Amino acid sequence: MKMKFAPLLLGAVLATASMQAAAHFLLVYTPQTALLRGGADMPFNLIFTHAFNGGPSMEMAKPQKFYFAKQATPDEKSEITDLSSYLEPIQWQAQNGTVSAWRANIPRNVMRSAGDYQIVVEPEPFHEESEDIYIQQFSKVMVNIGGIPGNWDEALGLPGEIVALNKPYANWTGGVFRGVVLGDGKPVPFTQVEVEYLNHDLDLTNNRFAEASHIEAPHPALGAMVIKTDANGQFAFSLAKAGWWGFAALDIGPVKTFKERPLSQDGVLWVQATDLPK
């Protein structure tokens, strides 16, 4: 009896540990961020999930805002193009049934001009029932068309924001990505940044994550990774594998409560690593 019980307990402990270790990430997914040309409609998927484990995925309300920021001329501040009219609700397969997520196909004539696009999602606060708190992740991904650089390093003034110090779409596998965490526009020193690899491919035909993972983490700390910013609010991280890496700086925004409960305003940035051609 005792023998049987012990492995069960250990299993339960491990399951709990891995649940706690996994971090929330608002995934803003598009298959390719460094494009030679804007030849076709540009697809995006917005899924509130746990990136490394391919779930659990959470209900996601229609975002408050969905837009891109792009410079009209090289020396000017970015202009905002609202993309919310392209949002379509989808049902994303989750562990227990489905959850609401979003898809958007941005037409070619809206997103074909050369340069940098910062695509931004400003979501509704999400109620995390297990902790009885709200989470609001201001999430960005960047796309470049044609190689002409633009606003990839521009801070957009989000409540919580990770500003890139390397182009997020131009990273070889093994290269070092750097960023700076801004809360209410100011660098946040010595704050935690969660880092997760998008470990399960997206099956966009069936709206689910693939079962197979790319990496088996031998230890929880190697799945849901945590690094810290330095005294200047900056961090650096080596992108060990091609694909998508999510960076999330937690509870850095100025608003701390929502519906009389604690609110965590986070900044999320997605970075794509590309293998050197053989």
Added chain:
Amino acid sequence: MKKLSTSLLLAAAAFLTSAAQAHTPLFDCFDNGDATLTCEGGFSDGASAAGVGVRMLDGQGKVLEQGKLDAKGAISFKRPKGEFSVVFDAGAEHTLTVLGDDIT
């Protein structure tokens, strides 16, 4: 001796200038779907290409139209019939050509 150092200095200055312009020119065109096309140019370091000359040539190399990139680094043309190409001309090492057949 003085002459030599002056020419050396000039050579160094010329080298520095070219090093400062080691950016790569970038240029491409797309079809607007309304019988016009738009061409956009820039440089890999983000420098503006405003004012750079752009020429549209027919299959024989005859200039059909020409103009300069605007503040956005863009210029639009009517799409000609037959073979053509568009040339971005920012100086000797910075000339790029896009063939009409590749403009979709």
